[in-house]
Amino acid sequence: MGGQPQRVLRLLRADNLLCLRRRAYVFDARLENRLGAGFQGEYWSIEGDNNTFVTVKNITPKAATCGIALHYNQGGSTYEMPPLTLQPGEARVINLKRLQKEKIADAKGAVLPATVTFGGLKLTEEAGGRHFLMEATVFNPRTGTCGVCGFGCLYPLSLVTVPGGIDLLIAQQSGDITVNANMCDGTVQTGWGCQCNFSSKDTTVATVEALCIQHATGVGVGSTSLLGTATGIPGPRCGEQTLLTSCSVSVRPKVQITGGNNFVFSGSDSTLIQFNAQQAQGSPSGGVYSWSASNNRVSFDNSSAAIVHLTGISPSTGLLDTTLTVNYSLNQQSASPASRSITVRIFKFLQQSGQIQVIQLNGPNVFGYDANVFYNVFTNPGGQIVSPGYSGIPVFESVTITSGNFPVSLTQASGATDQNSQIVDQLSLRSNMPLDPSLQVKANQDLGVGGFFVRNNTLLYQASGPSITNNGPFN
Amino acid sequence: MKFKIGSELLLLFFLTFHCIASSNLALEQQAAAGNRSTDAFDQQVEHLELRDESIFTAISKLSQSVDVAFSIEGILLPKQEIQPPPDPKFSATIQGKTLKEVLDWLCAMDPRYTWRRDGNTTNFFPSAKLDDKLYFLNRKIPLIMLHEAKDAGDAVFAALQQLPEPKAHLIFLQAGGSLRFAKLWTETMSDLTVRQAFNRIAQELGPTFGWQIGGTQSSPIIMFHYRLGSPSSRE
Numbered sequence: 060m061g062g063q064p065q066r067v068l069r070l071l072r073a074d075n076l077l078c079l080r081r082r083a084y085v086f087d088a089r090l091e092n093r094l095g096a097g098f099q100g101e102y103w104s105i106e107g108d109n110n111t112f113v114t115v116k117n118i119t120p121k122a123a124t125c126g127i128a129l130h131y132n133q134g135g136s137t138y139e140m141p142p143l144t145l146q147p148g149e150a151r152v153i154n155l156k157r158l159q160k161e162k163i164a165d166a167k168g169a170v171l172p173a174t175v176t177f178g179g180l181k182l183t184e185e186a187g188g189r190h191f192l193m194e195a196t197v198f199n200p201r202t203g204t205c206g207v208c209g210f211g212c213l214y215p216l217s218l219v220t221v222p223g224g225i226d227l228l229i230a231q232q233s234g235d236i237t238v239n240a241n242m243c244d245g246t247v248q249t250g251w252g253c254q255c256n257f258s259s260k261d262t263t264v265a266t267v268e269a270l271c272i273q274h275a276t277g278v279g280v281g282s283t284s285l286l287g288t289a290t291g292i293p294g295p296r297c298g299e300q301t302l303l304t305s306c307s308v309s310v311r312p313k314v315q316i317t318g319g320n321n322f323v324f325s326g327s328d329s330t331l332i333q334f335n336a337q338q339a340q341g342s343p344s345g346g347v348y349s350w351s352a353s354n355n356r357v358s359f360d361n362s363s364a365a366i367v368h369l370t371g372i373s374p375s376t377g378l379l380d381t382t383l384t385v386n387y388s389l390n391q392q393s394a395s396p397a398s399r400s401i402t403v404r405i406f407k408f409l410q411q412s413g414q415i416q417v418i419q420l421n422g423p424n425v426f427g428y429d430a431n432v433f434y435n436v437f438t439n440p441g442g443q444i445v446s447p448g449y450s451g452i453p454v455f456e457s458v459t460i461t462s463g464n465f466p467v468s469l470t471q472a473s474g475a476t477d478q479n480s481q482i483v484d485q486l487s488l489r490s491n492m493p494l495d496p497s498l499q500v501k502a503n504q505d506l507g508v509g510g511f512f513v514r515n516n517t518l519l520y521q522a523s524g525p526s527i528t529n530n531g532p533f534n
Numbered sequence: 535m536k537f538k539i540g541s542e543l544l545l546l547f548f549l550t551f552h553c554i555a556s557s558n559l560a561l562e563q564q565a566a567a568g569n570r571s572t573d574a575f576d577q578q579v580e581h582l583e584l585r586d587e588s589i590f591t592a593i594s595k596l597s598q599s600v601d602v603a604f605s606i607e608g609i610l611l612p613k614q615e616i617q618p619p620p621d622p623k624f625s626a627t628i629q630g631k632t633l634k635e636v637l638d639w640l641c642a643m644d645p646r647y648t649w650r651r652d653g654n655t656t657n658f659f660p661s662a663k664l665d666d667k668l669y670f671l672n673r674k675i676p677l678i679m680l681h682e683a684k685d686a687g688d689a690v691f692a693a694l695q696q697l698p699e700p701k702a703h704l705i706f707l708q709a710g711g712s713l714r715f716a717k718l719w720t721e722t723m724s725d726l727t728v729r730q731a732f733n734r735i736a737q738e739l740g741p742t743f744g745w746q747i748g749g750t751q752s753s754p755i756i757m758f759h760y761r762l763g764s765p766s767s768r769e
Binding site: 424491 | 590606607687701703704705706709711712748750753755762
């Protein structure tokens with residue numbers, strides 16, 4: 060077979076396959092030149108999977124024009140391409156199969172018939188020749204590859220899910236689970252999810268949708284994997300392959316703090332400890348709780364219980380300076396901890412609420428009065444009022460009768476806060492005879508709430524009524 | 535008595551109904567199994583010390599540490615302006631005795647007073663009044679009918695109203711705390727002294743409740759208490 064002296068590469072009927080690494084032409088050792096003997100030109104074939112690329116390069120320092128003609132039907136027909144003018148150094152690649160497929164007309168307006176599959180190729184130049192280098196290479200991409208990622212046959216080496224692992228709660232649906240392919244040429248392609256069929260290894264833990272973009276749904280606490288299988292996808296040697304991928308799923312329990320206040324009261328009185336309850340709820344149930352605090356201001360009666368009762372050991376120095384945290388675990392899976400900031404409040408002072416309610420008693424059997432003094436209770440830090448709802452907090456009083464001739468001047472009274480969390484202090488002076496107008500009894504009164512001193516009063520009982528002098532604390 | 539206000543932590547003190555930390559008190563209850571009667575008055579008083587103190591200070595300390603009620607009737611003066619003489623003071627120690635024996639010991643030290651037991655209540659009253667039938671607290675009320683009494687004051691005056699002539703004058707003083715009965719009290723009692731009636735009223739409030747009588751002869755004042763003394767210790 061003759062040919063142009065400037066042939067770049069020509070290898071047909073090779074004994075060995077030539078395989079190049081990247082973007083190289085590969086050759087089918089079984090290709091056979093079907094040109095007739097004596098044909099002066101190159102062979103072209105677009106038969107079956109074959110294709111022919113014609114490369115023409117102007118190797119002169121000025122523009123040059125050539126003509127390329129495809130001969131077929133044993134030379135009886137010709138497809139003449141329009142003249143091709145190339146600038147100095149310019150090269151052009153012509154895809155012959157494309158000419159036929161896209162019915163590109165030649166210079167005479169004729170197309171390369173669909174039934175034509177091979178023939179000869181000639182390059183004609185301007186007078187003088189030697190303007191061009193030409194190479195016409197026939198190749199078969201399907202059979203020509205030899206295990207190497209190459210031209211026209213890109214295939215994945217592995218599939219990976221994005222994300223690679225998921226944490227879910229029960230009944231929670233994950234975000235999109237997509238699949239990327241690590242291609243043989245080093246690139247990464249997205250959108251391979253449609254090629255994969257996913258299933259869950261343990262549907263009691265998680266399920267997965269079988270869609271192009273997958274979503275997992277948590278079913279039960281535990282760990283499992285979502286297995287993806289892609290069958291019939293491109294593989295080496297332009298063949299097919301099956302690749303697997305997987306995505307790990309952990310379904311965790313959850314925990315919330317569902318009851319309790321953002322404060323506890325200082326003190327070891329049992330009533331206060333009951334008010335200091337905090338409650339957590341883990342889902343699903345049956346797990347193990349573990350409470351802790353960020354400091355030593357509080358202690359827990361049972362840090363492993365869902366409901367804990369705190370003892371306020373030392374009061375906060377600032378609002379919400381103590382953080383309670385509860386962890387919850389079930390089936391060796393741990394929930395994200397829940398936390399709450401609290402203040403450890405200490406009873407600090409009282410403020411009289413409203414006027415003293417004096418009920419006069421005008422006989423006939425009882426004279427004098429009953430007087431009710433209402434106090435709001437305040438705590439530190441922050442001088443916060445104790446809001447209604449904390450009844451039964453023990454209130455103690457120590458009273459010293461400074462005038463009255465009692466053998467024991469210091470006595471102790473007891474009471475408790477009412478449903479409004481107030482102290483209602485009753486000061487009474489009753490008699491079964493009209494009171495002597497000159498009657499006076501003085502007393503010194505200490506009041507305490509939950510075991511903490513909160514007020515000292517000087518009381519003066521007179522026939523007309525009581526008076527109270529507040530000696531603090533005031534804040 | 536004024537109290538200074540210290541730091542918050544120093545102000546931290548807790549209600550206990552059974553013991554007080556006090557170097558002066560040094561009162562301990564010995565609960566030896568098999569060695570203790572169920573009668574509260576037989577309980578052992580490990581150690582009681584008076585350091586220049588009256589017997590009433592000791593009674594206050596006992597009130598803070600045992601679940602027995604203490605009621606004391608003061609020696610009433612004719613007029614309010616008259617200053618009472620100071621109570622005699624003692625420095626003495628007793629240990630390892632029963633409550634009954636300790637009370638005897640106290641009254642032996644201060645013979646102005648004697649004591650009698652009425653149920654769970656210890657009554658201290660002037661020895662001179664022991665056999666005084668005219669002393670109003672010794673007088674008997676044949677029948678006491680209480681109807682829905684709401685508090686101790688109601689019950690006191692209802693009882694006194696049923697005291698046969700001559701009626702006794704009494705002032706009821708309440709300086710805080712709660713003297714309300716847990717529920718309205720309807721009760722019929724018979725043949726009780728005024729003292730015993732007051733004891734019943736106090737016990738209706740609780741096992742440690744007692745009362746004191748102060749004031750003057752013409753205007754005696756009754757004041758109920760949860761306990762005598764106080765667990766508080768403020769600087």
